[in-house]
Amino acid sequence: MADTPPRTAGSPPAQDTDVVIIGGGPAGCAAARMAASVGMRSILIEPDVLCRNLYRVPALNNVLGGHTNGPELADSITAELRSTQLCRLELGRYVTELRADDAQVTVTVDTGARLTAPYAIVATGVGPSSPATLPGSPPPAA
Numbered sequence: 001m002a003d004t005p006p007r008t009a010g011s012p013p014a015q016d017t018d019v020v021i022i023g024g025g026p027a028g029c030a031a032a033r034m035a036a037s038v039g040m041r042s043i044l045i046e047p048d049v050l051c052r053n054l055y056r057v058p059a060l061n062n063v064l065g066g067h068t069n070g071p072e073l074a075d076s077i078t079a080e081l082r083s084t085q086l087c088r089l090e091l092g093r094y095v096t097e098l099r100a101d102d103a104q105v106t107v108t109v110d111t112g113a114r115l116t117a118p119y120a121i122v123a124t125g126v127g128p129s130s131p132a133t134l135p136g137s138p139p140p141a142a
């Protein structure tokens, strides 16, 4: 990570980017494109390839752009993201912690590196929640 420039009295803390996007599925990629369209820099963190779930979708008939299968749509989104200069892709990394206070969010990556920004977008998709992670839930069966 780049060295943090010195702060002058009263200046806001320097931040790594304008928005950190956690997850590189269609939602995270769309967020990065929208951010760039209004001039915001983003860092998108994804442990796998972009839009990995779309590669498992054999046929599509409900998306804009005329794409008829998942891989085609995934390739199109990936090409668009790679040409988005305001978006820095961090592939092969995952987020281990997200903390927010009044001034900024701090996102910790699996390498231990910390990124700060005024905003973060959590776009980690939908998955089954583990009852064990909910307060008061019984322990998982052995």
Ligand SMILES: Cc1cc2nc3c(=O)[nH]c(=O)nc-3n(C[C@H](O)[C@H](O)[C@H](O)COP(=O)(O)OP(=O)(O)OC[C@H]3O[C@@H](n4cnc5c(N)ncnc54)[C@H](O)[C@@H]3O)c2cc1C
Pocket (backbone or CB within 6 Å): 022, 023, 024, 025, 026, 027, 028, 045, 046, 047, 048, 051, 052, 053, 054, 056, 057, 058, 059, 060, 061, 062, 093, 094, 095, 096, 123, 124, 125, 126
């Ligand atoms: C077999 C199949 C068929 C489908 N068919 C269709 C269809 O015909 N039409 C349709 O509209 N939809 C279809 N879907 C659903 C579609 O794939 C999802 O709606 C879409 O992928 C959701 O996008 P998302 O960005 O919200 O989440 P996801 O695609 O799940 O992306 C979330 C990303 O977050 C990343 N992530 C998770 N945790 C972390 C972390 N800690 N740090 C960093 N990154 C993290 C994951 O690696 C993942 O890449 C299908 C899905 C499947 C599996």
